[in-house]
Amino acid sequence: xxxxxxxxxxxxxxxxQHVAIIMDGNGRWATSRGLQxxxxxxxxxxxxxxxxxxxxxLGVAHLTLYTFSRENWSRPRDEVALIFDLLVDYxxxxxxxxxxxxxxxxxxxxxxxxxxxxRQALLxxxxxxxxxxxxxxxxxxxxxxxxxxxxAARALSAKGIQGQALSEEAFAAELYTAGQPDPDxxxxxxxxxxxxxxxxxxxxxxxxYFTETLWPDFGPEELERxxxxxxxxxxxxxxxxxxxxxDT
Ligand code: FPP
Numbered sequence: 090x091x092x093x094x095x096x097x098x099x100x101x102x103x104x105x106q107h108v109a110i111i112m113d114g115n116g117r118w119a120t121s122r123g124l125q126x127x128x129x130x131x132x133x134x135x136x137x138x139x140x141x142x143x144x145x146x147l148g149v150a151h152l153t154l155y156t157f158s159r160e161n162w163s164r165p166r167d168e169v170a171l172i173f174d175l176l177v178d179y180x181x182x183x184x185x186x187x188x189x190x191x192x193x194x195x196x197x198x199x200x201x202x203x204x205x206x207x208r209q210a211l212l213x214x215x216x217x218x219x220x221x222x223x224x225x226x227x228x229x230x231x232x233x234x235x236x237x238x239x240x241a242a243r244a245l246s247a248k249g250i251q252g253q254a255l256s257e258e259a260f261a262a263e264l265y266t267a268g269q270p271d272p273d274x275x276x277x278x279x280x281x282x283x284x285x286x287x288x289x290x291x292x293x294x295x296x297x298y299f300t301e302t303l304w305p306d307f308g309p310e311e312l313e314r315x316x317x318x319x320x321x322x323x324x325x326x327x328x329x330x331x332x333x334x335x336d337t
Contacts, residue, residue: 103320104148104149104316104320105149105272105273105274105296105319106149106151106270106273107150107151107152107269107270107273108144108152108153108272108273108275108316109152109154109155109272109274109275109287109288109295110140110152110153110154110155110275110278111155111277111278111285112136112155112156112278112304113277113279113281113303114278114279114302114304115129115132115133115304115305116129117279117303118132118133118303118304118305118306119132121303127167127171129303129305130168130171130172131175133304133305134175134178134179135305136304136306136308137154137179138183139308140152140307140308140309140312141154141183142186142190143309144312145190145192145224147312147313147316149224150224150270151225151227151269151270151272152224152225152226152227153197153229153272154227154229155229155232155285155287156172156228156229156230157172157173157176157198157229157231157232158229158231158232158233158285158286159198159231159232159236160233160286170204173206173207176207176210176211176228177206177207177210180194180210180211184214187221188218188221191221191224192223192224192225192226193218193221193222193224193225193226194211194214194225194226194228195225195226195265196265197228197229197230197237197266198229198230198231198233198265199231199236200212200230200231202231203230203231207230211228227266227269229287229288232286233286234284234286234288234289235286235289237264237265237290238264238289238290241260241263241264241290242260244263245260245263260290261291264290264291266288266291271288271293271294272288272292272295273296273319273324274297274298274315274316275288275296275298276297276300276315277297277299277300278302278303279301279303279304280299280300280301282299294324294326296322296324298315298318298319300315
């Protein structure tokens with residue numbers, strides 16, 4: 090674990106431009122309290138709401154939340170239904186706040202396979218917030234990092250892009266993140282130390298922050314600790330410390 094006990098920011102780096110979060114531990118949070126798993130997702134949605142607002146206040150320009158993976162379809166049907174109900178409530182309830190905070194909504198993942206009501210609610214908020222520029226909130230829904238890479242490869246192949254023309258930039262332009270920076274910081278809650286098919290191409294040089302805290306308990310304070318921890322790191326992108334100093 091790389092939790093910091095005090096949140097004194099060390100000003101090596103600034104605020105990460107792009108924070109991506111794996112919101113894990115809703116079920117365990119609920120069962121440890123003798124509650125149904127669904128109550129964990131309900132509490133997790135409240136946390137998501139608070140974290141979006143705090144990221145915006147702190148100056149994070151891109152926030153990506155792993156809300157539903159392609160693998161999550163295998164969960165019990167009522168749990169899947171509840172997650173999408175919560176999503177629809179979130180979208181309908183937060184539209185005004187998103188507009189007031191100048192936050193644009195995007196989806197990473199295949200929307201066609203989502204329940205109709207969720208798709209309609211997403212399309213409405215995406216369209217209404219399309220002109221917002223202060224922060225982009227990406228919800229990874231029905232998302233799979235491997236599928237995203239295959240999808241990009243298929244798109245490039247369909248365009249006849251091959252050989253030297255098939256550059257990293259050309260590839261990145263076909264990913265859901267096109268036009269957005271790679272995540273600077275990936276946070277995973279609940280003590281699990283895995284990437285779980287999340288942003289596989291984009292995570293090449295991301296910094297990681299793992300915490301034992303279960304997602305419903307991950308509040309704005311711990312978000313600030315994670316950002317302070319990030320700010321204390323030296324990102325080297327394969328260079329030596331001496332080279333980095335010479336560059337500055
Ligand atoms: C992981 O906890 C959480 C999910 C798979 C669902 C995430 C959904 C939400 C937080 C609610 C919707 C969010 C928004 C933005 C509307 P888990 O169930 O895998 O926990 P466990 O590992 O303890 O079982």
